[in-house]
Amino acid sequence: xSLEVLGIVVLWxxxxxxxxxxxxxxxxxxxxxxxxxxxxxxxxxxxxxxxLSPVWEVTNVFLVFFFVGIVGFFPKTxxxxxxxxxxxxxxxxxxxxxxxxxxxxxxxxxxGHKGYAFAYGVSGLLIPSSLSVVLTxxxxxxxxxxxxxxxxxxxxxxxxxxxxxxxxLSIASVLYISSVFLTWYAWKAQDVNxxxxxxKYALTWAGPLxxxxxxxxxxxxxHNPDRFRNMISVWPLFGNSAILFLMTVWLIxxxxxxxxxxxxxxxxxxxxxxxxxxxxxxxxxxPYLTIYEGFTNQEMAIAxxxxxxAGLCLLIPSLYLLFRLFVFNKDYVTGRQNDFHA
Amino acid sequence: xxxxxVFWSRMLTELTLTFHIIYATIGVGVPLMIMIAQWVGMKKxxxxxxxxxxxxxxxxxxxxxxxxxxxTAIGLQLSLLWPNFMQLAGQVIxxxxxxxxxxxxxxxxxxxxxxxxxxxFDNQKKHMLLLVPVAIGASMSAVFITIVNSFMNTPQGFEVxxxxxxxxxxxxxxxxxxxxxxxxxxxxxxYMTSAFLLASIAAYRLLKGSNHLYYKKSLFLxxxxxxxxxxxxxxxxxxxxxxxxxxxxxxLAAAEWHFETEEAxxxxxxxxxxxxxxxxxxxxIPYLLSILAYGNPVAEVKGLNDFPEDEVPPLYIHYLFNIMxxxxxxxxxxxxxxxxxxxxxxxxxxxxxxxxxxxxxxPLSIIAIEAGWWLAEVGRQPWILRGYMKTAKGATIxxxxxxxxxxxxxxxxxxxxGSVVVLRRMYRLNPIEREIEDRMAEIGGDGR
Numbered sequence: 001x002s003l004e005v006l007g008i009v010v011l012w013x014x015x016x017x018x019x020x021x022x023x024x025x026x027x028x029x030x031x032x033x034x035x036x037x038x039x040x041x042x043x044x045x046x047x048x049x050x051x052l053s054p055v056w057e058v059t060n061v062f063l064v065f066f067f068v069g070i071v072g073f074f075p076k077t078x079x080x081x082x083x084x085x086x087x088x089x090x091x092x093x094x095x096x097x098x099x100x101x102x103x104x105x106x107x108x109x110x111x112g113h114k115g116y117a118f119a120y121g122v123s124g125l126l127i128p129s130s131l132s133v134v135l136t137x138x139x140x141x142x143x144x145x146x147x148x149x150x151x152x153x154x155x156x157x158x159x160x161x162x163x164x165x166x167x168x169l170s171i172a173s174v175l176y177i178s179s180v181f182l183t184w185y186a187w188k189a190q191d192v193n194x195x196x197x198x199x200k201y202a203l204t205w206a207g208p209l210x211x212x213x214x215x216x217x218x219x220x221x222x223h224n225p226d227r228f229r230n231m232i233s234v235w236p237l238f239g240n241s242a243i244l245f246l247m248t249v250w251l252i253x254x255x256x257x258x259x260x261x262x263x264x265x266x267x268x269x270x271x272x273x274x275x276x277x278x279x280x281x282x283x284x285x286x287p288y289l290t291i292y293e294g295f296t297n298q299e300m301a302i303a304x305x306x307x308x309x310a311g312l313c314l315l316i317p318s319l320y321l322l323f324r325l326f327v328f329n330k331d332y333v334t335g336r337q338n339d340f341h342a
Numbered sequence: 343x344x345x346x347x348v349f350w351s352r353m354l355t356e357l358t359l360t361f362h363i364i365y366a367t368i369g370v371g372v373p374l375m376i377m378i379a380q381w382v383g384m385k386k387x388x389x390x391x392x393x394x395x396x397x398x399x400x401x402x403x404x405x406x407x408x409x410x411x412x413x414t415a416i417g418l419q420l421s422l423l424w425p426n427f428m429q430l431a432g433q434v435i436x437x438x439x440x441x442x443x444x445x446x447x448x449x450x451x452x453x454x455x456x457x458x459x460x461x462x463f464d465n466q467k468k469h470m471l472l473l474v475p476v477a478i479g480a481s482m483s484a485v486f487i488t489i490v491n492s493f494m495n496t497p498q499g500f501e502v503x504x505x506x507x508x509x510x511x512x513x514x515x516x517x518x519x520x521x522x523x524x525x526x527x528x529x530x531x532x533y534m535t536s537a538f539l540l541a542s543i544a545a546y547r548l549l550k551g552s553n554h555l556y557y558k559k560s561l562f563l564x565x566x567x568x569x570x571x572x573x574x575x576x577x578x579x580x581x582x583x584x585x586x587x588x589x590x591x592x593x594l595a596a597a598e599w600h601f602e603t604e605e606a607x608x609x610x611x612x613x614x615x616x617x618x619x620x621x622x623x624x625x626x627i628p629y630l631l632s633i634l635a636y637g638n639p640v641a642e643v644k645g646l647n648d649f650p651e652d653e654v655p656p657l658y659i660h661y662l663f664n665i666m667x668x669x670x671x672x673x674x675x676x677x678x679x680x681x682x683x684x685x686x687x688x689x690x691x692x693x694x695x696x697x698x699x700x701x702x703x704x705p706l707s708i709i710a711i712e713a714g715w716w717l718a719e720v721g722r723q724p725w726i727l728r729g730y731m732k733t734a735k736g737a738t739i740x741x742x743x744x745x746x747x748x749x750x751x752x753x754x755x756x757x758x759x760g761s762v763v764v765l766r767r768m769y770r771l772n773p774i775e776r777e778i779e780d781r782m783a784e785i786g787g788d789g790r
Contacts, residue, residue: 055454057406057407057410057450057453057454058447058450058451058454060410060411060414060450061443061446061447061450063414064413064414064417064443064446065443065447067417067418067421068417068436068439068440068442068443069440069443071421071428071432071436071439072432072436072437072439072440073436074432075428075429075430075431075432075433075436076429077421078420078421078425078428078429078432079425079426079428079429080425081421082421082422082423082424082425082428082738083425083738083739083740084740085422086422086423086738086740086742086743086746087740087742087746089418089422090419090422090746090749090750091749093414093415093418093419094749094750094753096411096414097411097412097414097415097753097757098753098756100407100410100411100414101407101408101411101757101760101761102760103407104403104404104406104407104408105404105407105760105761105764149739296432296433296436297433297507297510299510299511299512300433300434300436300437300510300512303437303512303513304436304437304440307437307440307441307444308440311440311441311444311447314444314448315444315447315448315451318447318448318451318452318475319451321451321455322451322454322455325455325458325459326454326458332458
């Protein structure tokens with residue numbers, strides 16, 4: 001494997017990590033707000049708080065890791081994406097800031113403020129939308145090079161059905177991933193009501209998710225035939241993803257093996273995410289920037305890979321500890337161990 | 343080039359950093375203070391210090407949240423507002439930027455664990471051990487990000503051949519000449535500021551009528567820390583002056599209003615300057631600038647007139663220099679008096695006026711931090727990468743930066759007010775007297 005491919009694989013894994021943990025987080029915020037609206041907050045709030053509190057900060061780091069890493073491995077992305085993304089990403093930053101800080105204000109400062117909960121829930125759906133614009137732009141057709149500087153065509157972007165399909169897909173995925181995870185988490189906490197409610201949401205969002213995914217593949221045929229061909233060429237990966245999806249839904253439907261269903265869900269998205277990424281190869285920004293043109297120099301690449309391996313040696317045991325203490329600790333999850341102090 | 347985009351990019355970066363460093367400084371310094379409080383509590387077997395550690399941590403979470411989100415903002419803004427610069431810097435200096443996220447990751451994990459396992463272990467030592475990675479992670483992320491900044495001041499570790507960067511050495515770029523003084527000064531001043539900030543909270547409670555032993559212990563501990571780190575900051579500050587004389591003489595000369603190259607140069611303290619560079623109301627201290635620059639009272643110090651006019655930084659940085667140094671000196675004096683006063687039993691340190699000065703110490707230290715960063719950053723104008731890239735060349739060409747500036751103004755206003763309101767309410771609703779009562783009921787000890 002060349003260093004370029006290694007670099008993009010590493011970054012893609014981290015982006016995948018962010019997609020999963022952030023989806024759980026964004027979706028949980030939304031369901032929490034929604035349950036306030038429908039008067040079901042007594043069922044959900046507790047379980048959501050219990051999961052989110054120790055990990056909210058960690059979630060954010062996955063994102064930072066990705067964007068720092070991509071500028072490190074592919075410095076030209078700073079030039080292309082940095083120039084065109086000023087507005088959409090600034091909006092995403094503002095939403096992330098409101099969300100992250102108000103989560104802390106809410107849970108550590110003053111509990112039970114409804115305004116915070118709604119801001120938190122709504123921003124959770126707007127962030128994936130504003131970030132998914134980056135994926136749309138990477139497909140090509142929205143950026144023009146004028147005098148050597150990239151310019152984003154906002155009108156084309158906002159009137160494209162592809163843009164809105166990707167936005168809808170990101171929202172559906174967020175809600176689906178989150179509800180499947182919380183179904184399992186609540187079940188583990190022996191909170192039957194919460195688990196039952198989340199199961200309903202999971203089954204509700206399964207349909208729209210598949211529909212949007214299919215719709216996007218079809219639209220790619222119109223938008224960018226090259227990319228469409230590439231996507232078809234990796235059909236076994238998408239096929240696997242679809243099978244895993246059906247298995248997850250079946251398990252949730254039958255209320256069996258909920259832990260397994262979370263595992264299958266992660267695998268399903270892993271396949272789809274990598275199938276999408278591989279079909280994008282070798283472009284970072286179609287058709288201007290490939291991973292080979294944009295790659296950093298050899299010395300920096302080697303230094304980054306070494307730093308990366310050293311960092312992982314530090315992170316993996318720490319993350320393992322975090323998960324053992326909270327997510328996989330039965331006493332903590334069920335609330336029997338009452339060390340919820342902060 | 344898009345002139346308005348350049349201007350607004352500078353404004354937006356300054357705005358974000360100015361807001362971020364308040365929370366970032368707290369984020370770097372406070373974990374060390376928490377760790378020290380926990381350690382003292384463990385050693386002395388004194389519940390008050392353990393509670394101090396926990397109470398600080400609770401407030402710290404709020405500041406961390408704002409620090410994290412504004413840090414994410416500046417991290418992305420670097421690429422959004424300075425795409426040309428980041429493309430260049432990404433090739434040379436991505437390593438410390440990348441390592442910073444690891445340090446931050448490490449800190450985030452252990453802070454989460456510490457917060458949610460407060461009473462899970464009986465042994466205080468385990469809680470103490472969880473705080474070590476938090477403090478290390480916090481300080482290391484400051485180290486790495488300051489390395490990035492010091493590279494911008496003294497770039498090295500690459501060569502430019504026909505406009506292309508070649509022969510890049512990431513480690514040489516990291517260990518550049520300004521790195522040691524910058525990193526040390528940032529760390530020491532962050533510890534100092536955090537100590538004085540925590541001291542000012544204790545002093546404020548004592549002023550407002552609480553006479554609890556907890557606040558007295560807290561004030562004394564933080565004043566001791568503040569004393570140690572303000573001395574360290576001043577000593578390293580002196581090294582920084584010597585560094586500037588050698589590597590960035592134009593920054594030193596502009597900060598000191600030193601125009602003519604001369605031997606036995608005097609230091610200009612305070613004063614005002616008009617458009618024709620006439621200095622009024624200034625105090626001239628003979629030989630001091632030569633001492634500050636070279637440790638030799640008759641050494642020759644290069645003056646501003648010897649630099650090309652378009653490479654001279656704005657002269658107003660002199661005021662920033664004064665603010666930073668005067669506050670640093672004042673706080674060193676205050677903490678010396680307090681610590682010596684406790685040992686010697688001086689009465690005046692318990693007077694209202696002295697406590698008010700201690701209360702002001704926290705905010706003043708933050709002002710000094712801001713002034714210091716503005717001095718360092720404006721002092722390298724017009725360069726974004728000194729000697730290689732002018733600021734205007736690094737900026738984005740996109741429109742709408744002005745609107746983004748406005749949006750971020752609103753955001754920071756909301757976050758600033760929100761964090762203060764939440765912090766005040768948090769401590770108001772749970773004063774120490776009540777917390778100690780609850781705690782004693784819980785573990786069944788005496789209230790002392």
